[in-house]
Amino acid sequence: METNTNTSEMVNDEDSSAATTVKYIFAGVIFVVNGFLANAILGEESRVGDFSAMIGAMILGVRIFRTTIKDLRQGLLTTNELVAIAVLATFAQGQYHAAGLVAFFMLLAEMIESRTASGAQEAIRRLLERAPTKARRINGEGEEEEIAANDLEVGDRIRVRPGDNVPADGDILTGNGSINQANITGESLPVDKNPGDTVFQGTINIDGVLEVKVTKVGVETEFGRVRELILQAAQSKTRFEKIVDQYMGFYTPLVLVIGALFWAFTQNMNLVISVFIVASPVAFIIATPTAMVAAVATASRLGIMIKQVSDIELAAKINAFIFDKTGTITTGTLKVSRLKPVEGIKPAELLVLTASAEQYSKHPTAKAILTLAEEAGVELIEPKNFKETAGKGVAASLEGQSVLVGRQVWLEENNVNGDIAQSVDLDETEGYSLVHVSRGGEFIGWVGMTDEIRSEASESLSELTDEGVSRLAIVSGDRAPVAERVAAEVGCENVQADCFPAEKVKYVEGLRKRGYTVAFVGDGVNDAPALKAGDIGIAMGAAGSDVAIQSATIALMSSDLRRLPFLMRLSKMTRSIININFLIGVGSVVVGLVLAALPPEFATSLLTALGFSPEGEEARMINPVVAASINLFGTILVVLNSARLVREGEDMEAYDEDSQTDQENDSDSEVSQSEDVAAATV
Structure with a gap:
């Protein structure tokens, strides 16, 4: 539980730092507000108000200067230096009230940025509380x-x-x-x-x-894995964030040059200070992280585990979804729907031989056959010389006779007598997954199984098409009639059957070469190579599957296919919100610089028209307090805009009642069919 402890300590450190900042802000604001009240009551000629505001500005400025010194010691040049210069210059001019307000507004913006960056830790803390x-x-x-x-x-x-x-x-x-x-x-x-x-x-x-x-x-539990995935996603960065980090080192010197130009042309220190404050791009810096943290939190709430936040951006560009069939489009739970012995063999005899030979196998077909045998109440024979050949079938000796159960090709490889292909009516077997059976070298019949299609599959694939996905395909290792039946029922036009894992990879790579952005969706076990081959690999039902977590870029902890169109909607909304955030961030800086650049004559006319009576250096549209207010306002707008993502997906409950009823009816139908088969064997 070491990781548990480390994560908890990290979250506690964040909380401790935030609590300390709040204490500084609270203490400083009391002195600054007291300064305003003292001036209002005692008059500005009394130095009590200035003295109180000076103490408040010093308290509020401590956190800013401490951060700046820490950055400089590490050789970093960030926007913290701009804020520190602005507060120090305002303080040096004797504008203690203004210095206090500027420091207060910038600390609030910094705290919002800090809390945004620690959003993942907050998500982890909420998980820890549930542990x-x-x-x-x-x-x-x-x-x-x-x-x-x-x-x-x-x-x-x-x-x-x-x-x-x-x-x-x-x-x-x-x-x-x-x-x-x-x-x-x-x-x-x-x-x-x-x-x-x-x-x-x-x-x-x-x-x-x-x-x-x-x-x-x-940390080996699924709960521990979920926690680590959230942390991993929060620590990753999008391509644009990396570009911003790369060029941010040049931004501060550029703003200092702009400030020097303003001083050269205006000789107005208040204006230069305002430029430094308004150019501190807090809203711009948190434009992407706030949205991404909100998106990751929303996705994780619905059991969508995203390893890299860049995949949230990429999901909106997907135009091809490739699905494995078994366990993805279907439930992966096989049921025996047909027993077809050759002439002279009874269904019960075929079931006894098949189930007896399969009873030590862990394959899903064996489980389905043994379930039917149990329902039918047949007595099984103890197999000898049991041997299972992966992907082909099982062989066992029953009462001295060799019994083979498996693929048609495998029985033919073992020289089973009789033309199996002619013995099997293609129309009769269409839509079934088949297991062929031989005894003593003679073909004696086949067992047909069906796999239930997920009730939400058709609707989910239709929604993916509505979201702009131009190609949907099912690739399966099953027979063509089975794969085509499933594809037809869910509305998927493209089908590739009889595929081995390498052929699935080849299919995905072929689509990528043709310009598609491909998402492969599978169960994470047999499909691990294909999951890695896609632009995005999505593992269905990843809870309990180590391979799924490792192979996929996105893991769906449940098997609800409706998560896929939701992921695309979330991705598109996230991109839209990030774009709006950038406009807010850049806009607040541009607006501040434009206001600072307006000539005194224009500013005087406009302020007079608005009912103000500016004089001298005050004849400007912006001052340090207004600049800090613009910065803070932009930061708050970005956070509120990103918070819209948190409410997404709240309507995604269990599959609607009508569909559930249909699913139950289908299930009842399958059960009845299995019961009929069981009854026929007795």
């Missing part, structure tokens, strides 16, 4: 003991009661419950959990008592 501090560990005697969550180790057994915050990642041993996973996946509705399912640290058990075996602790 459990206690755990109920079950000791060797079966008794429950309360310990610190940090003391948990992999392999420990813990008990999670209703209302408890799950203290570590783990697998449920006993018990059933509903878990609120919003902190990890962004899903607003609770998820039902049963024995064998995984629960994540930082999620909340709503009901049911669970006994869990700990599999991950500390």
Whole structure:
């Protein structure tokens, strides 16, 4: 939990610094305001008001000069020097009230900038507050003991009661419950959990008592990964931010030259001071960071983990989305929908042989077949000489006879008798993923499986098209009829079937060479090479997948495809807000410089028309206090504009009720179909 501690200390340091700044501001403002009141009551000839304002200006100026000296010692030339010169010059002229106000306004702007830069730490702190501090560990005697969550180790057994915050990642041993996973996946509705399912640290058990075996602790948990991804994204910079940092060292000398020119032509020190203040580009500097921090926070709230903030900008430019089929467009949960034995073999016999041979396999097809066997209540045969060939099938000896279960090509490679291709009716198998079965070297039938399409897939792909995506494609290792059926149902025109991982990479690279900006969306396991090949790699359902986190540039902790069009909308809105922020930042500087450049005659006429009676050097449209006000106003506008991003996605709850009903009906239909198959085997 070392990273946990370091992150917490970093956040606390930021809070301590901000608290100290607030104390300085509060103390300084009291003296400055007291100075104004003393002058109003006792008259300006009394030195009480000036003395109070002088103390206030000194207090407020301490933080500014301390930062400036620190920068100079490090060999940095920043805009802090401009502010320090302006405050010092105003103070030296005896304008203590003005010096205090200038320092006050600039400190406020600096504090806003500082809090913006530490926005990621604030997000992490909110996550830390959700992290459990206690755990109920079950000791060797079966008794429950309360310990610190940090003391948990992999392999420990813990008990999670209703209302408890799950203290570590783990697998449920006993018990059933509903878990609120919003902190990890962004899903607003609770998820039902049963024995064998995984629960994540930082999620909340709503009901049911669970006994869990700990599999991950500390920074290795999904909660820890989410926290690190937020920090990593906040510390990264966009291309434009890097350019700004590169040229900011030249900006301060340029402003000093401009100030010297103003002095040469006007001999007006107040005007020069105003130029230094208004040219301090606080609003410009925070234009991008404020928007990016808000966007990252909004995305993470919905379970969209972004590693580099530059990917937020890039997402708006995507015009090609390439999807893996299984586990992305579909749920990845296979169900047996058809048992087709050859003549002379009963469906029950085909199921017994297939399930018996597959019972030691971890492949999804094996799980689907064994589930049906359990529903049908058939008695399995203990396999001998079990052997699994990756990507092809399994072989086992059942009651002295060799049984092969797998791809058609694999059975043919093993010299299975009979023309398998002619034995399989293409019209009958269309849309099914097939597993072929042989016994004693003779082909005895096939098992057809279907994979449920995600209920939101069609709507999500349609929304991507509305967002300007010109090419949608599905690439799959499955057979062409299966991939084409899925593509037709979700409205995707481009399909590539029978693809190996290398062919998926080649397809992505081909689109990039043709000028497309490509996002590849996959499950992060079989699709790791393709995820890295795209301009953006998006891993679906990344919670619990180490490979997904490592391979993808963006990880969706849930499997909700609606996050994809939302990501594009968020990206476009972020770019729009950044552009507006730049206009505000540049505009505040330009407006201030234009006001400073207006000749006294014009300023006198305009101020007189507005009801003021300026005299002498005051016949200017700007002074140090007005300049500081313009700077602060621009900074506040930028922050408020960026804050609009925080409210985005608040309407993204679970999939709407009608769609959920449709999904349940589809699911019921699939279940009924499976039950029919099971009944037919008995």
